[in-house]
Amino acid sequence: MKLAAMADWRTAPGRVLRWSPTPAARVAAADAPVDPGPPSDLQSDHLGAFRALGRNRAWTGVATDVDGDLDRDAMTRALRRLVRTHGGFRTWFDLSGPEPVRHLVPAEAVDFEVEEVPVDGGDWDAALQEHLTSRFDEECTPDSWPGFAFGVVERPGGFGLFWGCDHAFTDGASQILLGSELADLYAAELAAPGGPEVVEGALPKPEERGDFRDYVEEQRKAATDFTAESPEVREWLRMVSSHGNRLPRFPLPLGLEEGEKAPVRIRTLTFLEGDEVTAFDRACKAAGARISGGVFAAVAAAERELAGRDHYFGMTVLSTRDRGPYSRSQGWFCTFAPVEFEVGDAGFGELAHRAQDALRHAKQLARAPIHLVVDTLLRTGTCTPADIGSPQLLSYLDLRWFPGAGRPADERGVHFTGTGRTSNASMWINRDADSLYLLAQVPDTAQARETVETYHGRLREIFRSAAG
Template sequence: MQVTDLRPLHDWSGPPAVLSLWRPSAASMESAKRAPVSPVLPSYEQEQHLRAFRACEQRHEAMARLLVVVWEEPGRCDLRAMTHVVTEHLRRHDTYHSWFEELGGAIVRHVLTDPAAIQMEPSTLGEACAEDWQKHVMATPAPFAWDCFRFGILQRASGFTCFASIDHLHADATIIAFLMTEIRSAYRAVLDGERPLQLGSPGSYLDYCSSQRQRAAATTLADPEVSRWIAFLHRNGGRMPSFALPLGVLEDRYHAEYVHVDILEEAVMDAFESACHAAGARAIGGLLACAALTERELAGRSHYSVVTPTTTRRSPKAFRTSGWCVGVVPIDFDVQQRRFPELAFTAQRNFDERMSLAETPIELVLELAAGLPTVGSVASGGVMLSYMDVNVPPLSAQIAREWHQANGRVYINQGIAAQVAIWLFRTQRGLSLTAAYPANETARASMQRYVKAFAGACRRAADALVPTCLDVGRER
């Protein structure tokens, strides 16, 4: 199977294999049901996700809500050992100890008082083809259910595929590779009778939620971060940024489809990063510059505007904590007739200067700005560009090697989307792009044009600095 970085779930394929699935025991479900209400509110990320899910449910729409991490292991899976490992994983991370319900328009959290009450149980379901596996993954319970997570394996004669299907409520992309490494290391340690890889203790996602809500309670419309967010929205007509090309829809909500493309091979990506450094930027600045050049080329735009997500984890312990810890950074700058080096420097400075705005949730900004006639009331719509490099901190070289050696990859289920989303991944193989966009011919044609032009802009930036390096890379 080809190694991928992020793909839609229906792209997964493989020969039939024996499927085993881990679910919470009946006693665990009963303990969760009795869990008392907690004073800790959901994080802004969780609340937005839960409300979006409920809106989709009321419209009878599917929601893209699952993060499915998949990797390969040799030999025959020891089900007893894996049962111990997935149970300990759920006990170890306190985000899994919560479930949510709606009460009088509010969303309240229930928390299991004793993590030891969590016990996973395996069941072997027989031979499954790719479509069968996808259906089982899609059956992962919805985010208002406590057990909105599943773990499983597909056993073949030559080895087995491990997978974890986790509702976005409890995980984000930053933690995916660490999650795989934690489970993989613990499983091998149980088999070998050795101590697992010393990854360190995780932090508390409940503490993250409490801290975020405390900061929000002290935030006002006059705060500099809120003012900068509102100024950004004003420059975009009171809304989030719009995609540069026609999408064939007028509404913000649409059924999404996906495209996955390898943009730059390893040698070319190395050259691209060198071009970024020569311009006084990092890869994120260079990629934002290329996106701006793409919009200028295709749509004649002289001003670039986008939001880019970034982790809000700020300590080594936080990077070992499962949960959803992501904010977005508003980016906009003039393009005019400027060339890549100047744009990369400008984009990088823009990104660095606005990083602190990710700590102020856009949902909070809209709450505070509700009385302003020039700011819209919905944070959805627009375009998002995300970049992740799995080779550098917070994902260590050791974790990156584990991910590569185990053929790690991530899948997302299809559903209704409220924006054009572009994910860029830097791995040991180079740079890949996955995009979600409206499922219609107009948007499909626009995205094909965009991806081709964006890849060309990245390659030209790399070519301009070290063409000899690229020539060598293309001969491989």
């Protein structure tokens, strides 16, 4: 699975099929009972932004290719089983009142029908991308069911498969898991001699796919252990205060005025390949670090050279699913934490060691509920709402640990996000079996294009130098 732009997925031409809820399922969804309990903190923010904007391109998804002629009935059964299994995919939010109200479609009411839809245009790739964007924009919303869109490009001997989902019901790791799970569900439904083999252990066990709604309840209970005076919250405030009362920002000019945003442009770049990745891993271990520490060390070194920063201050995305009852669940299992360490004139090995220590500290700080942290930053006057904004993010993900890694549906897959607007140039640095590579969401301005190309180019040189 590659994290890339949606347009990087190329599938051969064919008949485009659309799966939609049956009329009876739509009626059941509209009448779905209220499901007690509030949304998660991240869902609350997302729903507030959706309501304020009326419509926002906050969807994410996956696409891949599967061998063999499509069995439409088997795919319908696989999709039905997927949605019935994961409660988040049966959820929608009523946003007509002051607070979001969650509704849950009964599992037994979920059903789908398939139809062929025209995708016109002389340029097949462009026409398909337009179709995907239109469908995801229209259907991947949190205020009606379903909050996802699914379809197939059918042709003899194989088919392309695509899925998009509103962010309220998913995150990046969930989408990567979903591509393999849906392919395995389909293979299981074929149940015919000579059909695709379902690898033992490929499908998640019940004890690995706990319901996201239970997770939300657990997180809210855990949040009661924290107050604005908790050490983790106080440390957040210290970090932000010592860096100009602002959350992290991209260190170089992006051609934007204060508070301005521009459309997102996706940029990808391979840093290391093959033996280079292995050598970089060895260099990190020799420094007492892991590749995650090495990634932050390389970024800190680039900021020192290009922006004169002798102190690294960044924000990372951390998974909250761990290896337990939610390890293969579908939902929004993320939080954020600040990463801070001295840079000075340290070499790569020392920086990697410092960065790894900082990441361990960040994981401790991530125990504090992010809503409480933000509320405290605002209430104390440490930050204004404009300062909170959309911080610069740096994420590292090792894709080799996902259950489907190395299998066809995963190897051919692309994980993508909708492209809205941004004021930063956040980076997702990922490792797979063959490479260490970058996905960045960059403001589409002339200065940003030039600045980011220089920055990413120097970052690649640092990675290669560290790998020897």
